Amino acid sequence: MPTSQYASSFGRLQAFSLNLLSKEVMQNLLKSKDEGEMVKVLESTWYKPEIEKAASVFKQSELLEVALNRHLVYINKLALEATPFNGKSAVKAYLSKWDIYNIELILSAKSMGRPISETESFLVSSRNVPAGISAGNISHDEMKLILSQTGVDGVVNQLVKFNYGTILMQHLETYQKTGDLGPMMSALQTHYYHNLLESLKFFQGDEGTIRDLFRAEIDKKNILSLLKAKESNLEKDLVSRHLIDGGKLTKNELLDIYGAKDVIEIVGRIENRFMLVNALIQYKKSKSLIDFEIALDKFINSEYVKKLKNIALSIGTIFYFIINTEHERENIKRIAYGKRYNLSSEYLNSLLLME
Secondary structure: OOHHHHHHHHHHHHHHHOOOOOHHHHHHHHHOOOHHHHHHHHOOOOOHHHHHHHHOOOOHHHHHHHHHHHHHHHHHHHHHHHOOHHHHHHHHHHHOHHHHHHHHHHHHHHHOOOOHHHOHHHOOOEOOEOOOOOOOOOOHHHHHHHHOOOOHHHHHHHHHHOHHHHHHHOOHHHHHHHOOOHHHHHHHHHHHHHHHHHHOOOOOOOOHHHHHHHHHHHHHHHHHHHHHHHHOOOOHHHHHOOOOOOOOOOHHHHHHHHOOOOHHHHHHHHHHHHOOHHHHHHHHHHOOOHHHHHHHHHHHHHHHHHHHOOOOOOHHHHHHHHHHHHHHHHHHHHHHHHHHOOOOHHHHHHHOOOO
């Protein structure tokens, strides 16, 4: 595939990247006393249109969440439009993560008996824009129909017309017997990453870094599953059903690691591979698994995401832009969470993913 196809994409997305929040704005968000003040800070940034549209309907934390979700829809539409034809299948495969996100949110809501009014606002979608950020198969109206189903069974049956429903149906009986959504969730994630990695096989030879990035993301999800399971003292067979295929660590390796006596020993077996030494020290004080999640995010950002910047005239341009906008969204959400629970600005700053 000719390298020049990505020259236009690089220029367009570089221009949009100028709107990413500066360190000064991020510090102003950290100094805000609550989410209301955060919204005021963001009104002077590229989040302004979504905040203004949502302000008449939503208040406080809901307003921020909805604005962030709708902004994400807008940004990823731009990224997809900037992608040359030969790269669109890979970018669409990546963006289908938001279909998965929406489905998982709906399944969780139905499993807990939460009504549609408490769920619809948080879907990564907006009116007249397909869920999945214009990359998935599920329209907003179809999502509302799925949400209107009375339980998990109804949601799965409604999704049969899409590829996701067939995958979920294979695990519906297990859910009916156990009430455990884990096998459904891991099946969706395995399907997602399999399609994504397959979509990156036929490029100009520089997609290896991107594939390694997504395999590291799978490892992160699996490691966090092991740690959560160990804290809850779950049986190995149950843990196995929650693991995702496709990472650098195989399921057998992961289950062998799970044989460790506790969280500290699990991390001890992998700390050098994922640079978790400092997180382990912090965990011994805090007893919070978020220390490992943050450390894994920072490791992946340092080892993989930043390298995409060096392969500018390629599909790496697209993924670098998309992932950096996602990091910005995640940073804002972490700050908002911290304000809600009165966490210190110093601690919140340590959680942020920055260049």
